[in-house]
Amino acid sequence: GDSVTQMEGPVTLSEEACLTINCTYTATGYPSLFWYVQYPGEGLQLLLKATKADDKGSNKGFEATYRKETTSFHLEKGSVQVSDSAVYFCALNFGNEKLTFGTGTRLTIIP
C-alpha cells in the first residue's frame, strides 16, 4: 500500500541554521504531496504542497520539490527561527479524500 517515510526526529538546530527534513514515499502512480505543520497545542495546518513532478511548493521560507525519480519531497529552509519549532508531517494523496501521513518529525530551534 501507499506509505510515507520521514526522517526520524527529534531534530535540534540553532537559530539561523539550515534545515532539511527528508521525506520519501511509496505509491502506485503519482500522488499529490504535502507538508503539514503542527505547532505546540494546535492541530495540523497545511504548510505547502506540490501536485505533480518537478513542482516546488513554498511557504514561510520553507520549500520542497516533488522529485519523481527519487520519490522524494524533502522539506528545506535556509535559516530557521525559534518560531519554526513544531512537528512536521509529510503526506500524500491520490485526489480522493484520504491523506496518508508520515510519522512526523519534531523540530526544536534553540536561540
Place this chain on the structure above:
Amino acid sequence: EAQVTQNPRYLITVTGKKLTVTCSQNMNHEYMSWYRQDPGLGLRQIYYSMNVEVTDKGDVPEGYKVSRKEKRNFPLILESPSPNQTSLYFCASKEFGSPLGNSPLHFGNGTRLTVT
C-alpha cells in the same frame, strides 16, 4: 473565524465508561474525519464522513463509533474505552469534491484522552 472546534481538550476516564468527543465546524464543509495521533505512528484515520448520514471506516475504526446527523457536527463515540485508546485525537474537515491540493484539511486543536 473559520474553525474546527473539538471538546474537551483533555479527558481522563476509566476503562468501560462511555464517552463522546464533540467536533463542530463552521465552514459548511461536507467532509469530516477523525484521526488519532500516536508516537511513532503519525496520524491514522478512524472514521470519515462525506456528508450528512454518510460515514465510512478509516484505517483504525475498531472500538469507535461516529454519527453525522447534522452537517456541522461529527461526534466521536467510545462505547467502552480501553487503555489502548489513550491517544491524541483530531477532527478535520474540508470541502468535498475539491482536491486536497486546492482545499486542504482544516484541523481542530486536538483532544488528549487518557483511559486508565
